[in-house]
Amino acid sequence: MIQYICPNCFGALDVVYRDLDNIDLNPEKIASRGRDLWRYIELLPLQDPRNIVSLGAGFTRLIKSIRLSKKFNLKNLYLKEDITNPTHSFKDRAASVAISKALEFKLNAVGCASTGNLAAATAAHAARAGLPCYIFAPVGVEKEKLSHALSYGARIVLVEGTYDEANWIASRFAEEESIGIVNVNIRPYYVEGSKTLAYEICEQLGWRTPDHIIIPMASGALLNAIDKGLNELKTIGLIDGDVKISGVQPEGCSPIITAYRENRDYIKPIRNINTIAVSLAIGNPGDGVYALRTIRRTRGTAVSVTDREIIEAVNDLARLEGLFIEPGGAVTIAGLKKIVEEGLIDRDEEVVCLLTGSGLKTPHIVHEHALEPLIIKPSIDELKKIIGVEKIA
Numbered sequence: 001m002i003q004y005i006c007p008n009c010f011g012a013l014d015v016v017y018r019d020l021d022n023i024d025l026n027p028e029k030i031a032s033r034g035r036d037l038w039r040y041i042e043l044l045p046l047q048d049p050r051n052i053v054s055l056g057a058g059f060t061r062l063i064k065s066i067r068l069s070k071k072f073n074l075k076n077l078y079l080k081e082d083i084t085n086p087t088h089s090f091k092d093r094a095a096s097v098a099i100s101k102a103l104e105f106k107l108n109a110v111g112c113a114s115t116g117n118l119a120a121a122t123a124a125h126a127a128r129a130g131l132p133c134y135i136f137a138p139v140g141v142e143k144e145k146l147s148h149a150l151s152y153g154a155r156i157v158l159v160e161g162t163y164d165e166a167n168w169i170a171s172r173f174a175e176e177e178s179i180g181i182v183n184v185n186i187r188p189y190y191v192e193g194s195k196t197l198a199y200e201i202c203e204q205l206g207w208r209t210p211d212h213i214i215i216p217m218a219s220g221a222l223l224n225a226i227d228k229g230l231n232e233l234k235t236i237g238l239i240d241g242d243v244k245i246s247g248v249q250p251e252g253c254s255p256i257i258t259a260y261r262e263n264r265d266y267i268k269p270i271r272n273i274n275t276i277a278v279s280l281a282i283g284n285p286g287d288g289v290y291a292l293r294t295i296r297r298t299r300g301t302a303v304s305v306t307d308r309e310i311i312e313a314v315n316d317l318a319r320l321e322g323l324f325i326e327p328g329g330a331v332t333i334a335g336l337k338k339i340v341e342e343g344l345i346d347r348d349e350e351v352v353c354l355l356t357g358s359g360l361k362t363p364h365i366v367h368e369h370a371l372e373p374l375i376i377k378p379s380i381d382e383l384k385k386i387i388g389v390e391k392i393a
């Protein structure tokens with residue numbers, strides 16, 4: 001049985017690298033390697049590189065915003081467009097490392113509980129590794145995301161209930177000796193994949209830290225992973241400087257934000273969830289307590305955003321920056337707007353917003369909230385009648 005929970009406090013275990021101080025890693029060495037997350041292999045938990053399962057996740061673009069930054073009156077806004085991974089979300093990072101580790105543990109099968117994105121990422125990497133894959137998801141999960149996971153041959157189990165109930169079933173299933181459930185019994189390795197986002201941001205800024213990173217939260221695992229990555233880079237001397245870490249949740253599912261506002265250090269799970277950011281719909285966030293600590297320790301903040309604000313952010317990203325992002329990934333822009341309005345960001349601050357999933361995964365959002373296409377006969381006269389082409393010039 002893989003140990004993934006502390007036998008004393010039942011808290012989650014994290015991977016710790018005992019000899020971080022002695023790691024022989026420098027910017028030149030890293031720059032000479034392949035452009036994916038495995039370029040940081042010394043900081044990843046694999047004993048034998050032959051176990052790497054990679055579809056090329058990582059090294060996505062860090063884009064300096066031009067038009068959104070004008071809207072928010074910021075000088076240095078960066079967008080980490082983490083949607084060009086193999087299955088178009090940041091979860092490919094987590095899946096690549098966790099499934100590599102599953103091979104190293106010689107597990108016979110893998111799986112996950114998912115709000116949508118982890119399903120496709122796990123299924124794709126399982127296919128690459130040649131392992132059977134079992135996905136547990138709530139029935140409400142977006143159908144595009146299910147089709148994506150199904151296409152890789154995964155066995156999908158839809159649970160009539162919430163994500164937390166699907167996760168509970170997955171956790172019981174993980175008690176089977178030979179299966180690695182990515183977000184349960186091999187979770188410590190999954191987090192290691194996500195932390196590479198922090199490495200990349202620093203590398204892409206020329207081995208500097210930004211002042212502030214804004215992160216979407218569901219379980220809170222990604223936020224903590226970013227913090228872990230930054231701390232490791234500091235320990236090995238590749239960066240210095242403090243980074244404020246802020247978290248954003250949709251108002252219809254914001255148990256971490258409520259705890260932050262009420263100045264609590266524990267999370268009250270919620271059952272009534274209602275948000276268009278379905279991928280962030282976790283009522284009982286497993287890493288929520290740690291996320292709260294990280295946000296407070298780094299002097300970041302925690303904000304919730306309404307569905308209307310999320311749609312505005314999706315539209316702004318598309319229309320001002322040419323980036324098509326799903327609601328769960330775009331919450332950071334809605335959150336940034338709030339944080340700016342609250343006066344918590346200086347105009348000169350270097351801010352990075354994570355954009356963690358592609359809009360191609362949630363096309364219904366566009367159809368519900370944008371202009372319908374015009375349908376015409378193949379006739380220029382008809383076109384002119386409708387949109388008055390002659391006036392455009």
Ligand SMILES: Cc1ncc(COP(=O)(O)O)c(C=O)c1O
Pocket residue numbers: 089115116117118216217218219220221222223279280326328329356357
């Ligand atoms: C697009 C997207 N962004 C962010 C998150 C947040 O991840 P975490 O559960 O690590 O907080 C998720 C979770 O599924 C997600 O799908």
